[in-house]
Amino acid sequence: DLWTVPDKTSPNGRAMAKLIQEDTQFGEAIQRSMESRGFRSVPLSYQESRIYWFHQHCDRMIGVDKVPPDLRVEQAIGEEWVSPNDPRVALMEADNRNGDREAAD
Incomplete structure (x- = not known):
């Protein structure tokens, strides 16, 4: 025990x-x-979000339309997702914008 x-x-x-x-x-x-009026949501921790993403991926492998609605998860985490509030996302976006500008020049 x-x-x-x-x-x-x-x-x-x-x-x-x-x-x-x-x-x-x-x-x-x-x-x-x-249960208070001020509550909006709870952010997932890194590990919880990895588990959630895995469940999303399983649903996609099976076929979301083939998973009963009460058993599937909402496809909320996109492929671009790295981690909630991860500062690297903003850095990657800035790098991409800079790369697009350099390619245009």
Whole structure:
């Protein structure tokens, strides 16, 4: 059992591990903030976005139209996507614009 630790004071003799408590202690406050009028969205972390992109890619390999609507993911991350708010994107765009200008000269 990776989620609990021995605890003689608990009715079943086990308590949530400290690591799990750290991960879940703010759950209620986070849920309330997500239900507030000011909440718009949650940006995906780098790893989460890679997983999401993989699911998109799987849907495309199968054929998005062949995946039942309740099982497919929205094709939200485009091929140009590197990472949310990644400053390299702006640098790449600037390099491309400069390259286009040089090619025109």
